[in-house]
Amino acid sequence: MGRRSDHSPAELKGLLLDRATAIIAADGVAALTARRLATQTGYSVGTVYNVFAHLDDLIVQVNARTLAHLHHHLTAAQPRAPDAPPDARLHALAAAYVAFTTRSRHLWNALFDHRPTREVALPPGYAAQIVALFALIEAPLTEILGPGHEAARARAARALWAGLHGLCSLSQTDKLALISPDSLDVLVASFLDDYLAGLRVRAATAPDPPTPAPPRRGSKSPQF
Amino acid sequence: MGRRSDHSPAELKGLLLDRATAIIAADGVAALTARRLATQTGYSVGTVYNVFAHLDDLIVQVNARTLAHLHHHLTAAQPRAPDAPPDARLHALAAAYVAFTTRSRHLWNALFDHRPTREVALPPGYAAQIVALFALIEAPLTEILGPGHEAARARAARALWAGLHGLCSLSQTDKLALISPDSLDVLVASFLDDYLAGLRVRAATAPDPPTPAPPRRGSKSPQF
DNA sequence: ACCTGAACACCGTTCAAGT
DNA sequence: ACCTGAACACCGTTCAAGT
Numbered sequence: 001m002g003r004r005s006d007h008s009p010a011e012l013k014g015l016l017l018d019r020a021t022a023i024i025a026a027d028g029v030a031a032l033t034a035r036r037l038a039t040q041t042g043y044s045v046g047t048v049y050n051v052f053a054h055l056d057d058l059i060v061q062v063n064a065r066t067l068a069h070l071h072h073h074l075t076a077a078q079p080r081a082p083d084a085p086p087d088a089r090l091h092a093l094a095a096a097y098v099a100f101t102t103r104s105r106h107l108w109n110a111l112f113d114h115r116p117t118r119e120v121a122l123p124p125g126y127a128a129q130i131v132a133l134f135a136l137i138e139a140p141l142t143e144i145l146g147p148g149h150e151a152a153r154a155r156a157a158r159a160l161w162a163g164l165h166g167l168c169s170l171s172q173t174d175k176l177a178l179i180s181p182d183s184l185d186v187l188v189a190s191f192l193d194d195y196l197a198g199l200r201v202r203a204a205t206a207p208d209p210p211t212p213a214p215p216r217r218g219s220k221s222p223q224f
Numbered sequence: 225m226g227r228r229s230d231h232s233p234a235e236l237k238g239l240l241l242d243r244a245t246a247i248i249a250a251d252g253v254a255a256l257t258a259r260r261l262a263t264q265t266g267y268s269v270g271t272v273y274n275v276f277a278h279l280d281d282l283i284v285q286v287n288a289r290t291l292a293h294l295h296h297h298l299t300a301a302q303p304r305a306p307d308a309p310p311d312a313r314l315h316a317l318a319a320a321y322v323a324f325t326t327r328s329r330h331l332w333n334a335l336f337d338h339r340p341t342r343e344v345a346l347p348p349g350y351a352a353q354i355v356a357l358f359a360l361i362e363a364p365l366t367e368i369l370g371p372g373h374e375a376a377r378a379r380a381a382r383a384l385w386a387g388l389h390g391l392c393s394l395s396q397t398d399k400l401a402l403i404s405p406d407s408l409d410v411l412v413a414s415f416l417d418d419y420l421a422g423l424r425v426r427a428a429t430a431p432d433p434p435t436p437a438p439p440r441r442g443s444k445s446p447q448f
Numbered sequence: 449a450c451c452t453g454a455a456c457a458c459c460g461t462t463c464a465a466g467t
Numbered sequence: 468a469c470c471t472g473a474a475c476a477c478c479g480t481t482c483a484a485g486t
Contacts, residue, residue: 033478049479163383163387191379271470
């Protein structure tokens with residue numbers, strides 16, 4: 001029956017993304033169906049495919065939003081004192097991450113459940129959002145390891161990220177044989193303490209080249 | 225047309241499990257379909273449901289086999305010298321685990337992809353198999369931490385397991401932004417070294433009750 | 449230009465009917 | 468006793484047809 005309502009293209013896309021997010025948050029990514037989404041938004045199946053190439057495309061865009069929420073959540077949980085010790089900041093980040101995985105369980109799972117079968121074009125900024133999450137961890141790590149040590153810092157950030165992910169993900173499906181459910185926080189905190197202690201020992205005993213040769217050409221930061 | 229072939233019930237179940245394993249190994253768990261499995265085994269859809277309650281039941285039983293294979297693979301990779309240092313044994317375990325996740329990628333993913341929606345009865349021994357995998361990690365940890373320290377050892381085993389899982393799982397979907405694909409081994413080895421160094425430091429500085437009071441009643445081991 | 453909904457090729461699961 | 472396959476209620480995706 002032609003134009004069903006007065007949604008602009010941008011509004012329609014936002015409406016569909018909002019509704020899709022709500023469905024995933026409520027019932028998990030498996031419950032997100034083109035027909036269900038259409039019904040709940042008052043449009044038809046075809047319209048979903050006018051806006052998104054396929055369901056994977058839709059899910060990836062929901063995930064991009066989730067990453068933004070996660071980043072915001074983690075940033076907000078940082079200690080307000082800018083000179084808080086790095087260990088405290090990392091503990092705050094880890095605790096906030098654990099809280100996010102339990103509070104937004106299904107949305108968080110959607111980030112990792114979906115294996116890219118066909119080539120799903122990641123929305124612009126998706127990779128940058130992941131880098132931004134790593135940056136939250138790397139800042140305190142720089143204080144712990146000192147300047148330089150790029151390689152060690154990069155490895156540590158990945159190990160911490162992966163350890164957190166593994167602990168949260170395995171505990172969700174009881175694969176850690178945890179005694180009490182709330183001991184996840186304890187486990188995460190202890191993992192963090194143990195790992196950081198090891199980092200300090202290893203940084204002291206096997207130092208990387210502490211300050212690499214200063215960049216020769218140009219004066220711009222080579223970060224990007 | 226009645227009995228289609230001369231398979232005993234046990235043979236039929238084995239045949240279906242073998243075929244299902246092959247399908248998952250080749251194309252991932254999403255490719256495992258009741259109709260496809262029926263076609264490839266020469267039976268009808270209904271027969272699949274005579275043997276398994278539902279697809280989740282089938283998948284869980286494939287997973288139980290995968291756990292057994294994983295355990296065998298890890299055991300075989302242990303250094304032959306029984307007095308090999310614990311760090312070397314843990315490194316061998318970790319390297320074997322990484323190799324398993326890449327060589328049996330799809331089967332390994334099936335272990336974690338499936339969230340238990342309804343209550344899927346785990347096959348007998350499933351939990352025991354997970355405990356057996358933990359035991360492989362805990363033995364060397366006991367040497368590192370010394371006797372006692374049950375709580376610390378349990379936490380360390382879970383942290384190591386989760387860290388390994390997280391590193392392998394995130395690297396599969398490029399979520400670690402790894403530079404070169406084979407640097408996963410390097411990352412895992414360095415994670416292990418850092419974490420173990422921290423464990424030693426923390427065990428020395430904040431000792432648990434080193435030897436808990438010996439069990440009072442009975443003489444049986446209280447392990448189970 | 450935008451939206452619809454029938455159509456196609458699939459699913460998981462059930463169960464009356466066959467041998 | 469074992470096996471079949473039609474049937475039901477769903478899927479993702481496409482696209483001619485409508486307004």
